[in-house]
Amino acid sequence: MRPKGVILQWVELFNSGNSDEITELYHEDAINHQVANEQVVGKKAIREMFAKEFASAEMTCIVENIFEDGEWAILEWKDPLGLRGCGFFRITEAKIIFQRGYWDKLSFLRMHNLPLPTE
Secondary structure, three states: OHHHHHHHHHHHHHHHHOOOHHHHOOEEEEEEEEEOOOOOOOOOHHHHHHHHHHOOOOOEEEEEEEEEOOEEEEEEOOOOOOEEEEEEEEOOOOOEEEEEEEEOOOHHEEEEOOOOOOO
């Protein structure tokens, strides 16, 4: 499967909120680095991250654009509350090996009435 196809599947699984299913798209030693947070290393840790996030907020990813260049796919997204961001995915053997996401964490926390950082 090409990178764009993996990302389309990722969006569908993200929107379903199932941490087990979305994690199957990742390599065992994948890295997920949402730049507003510490990077998460390994499939097990990524599964735990998604489980925690899906339990804490209702999230929906609406695709604005998907670009593909070799092993890389770029997802430009928005959500129904007005938050926007983008993600960069390196995909090898139809699995995500590296992901980096950019979005406004403070706006996300406020929109979902989650605790704000104290530092």
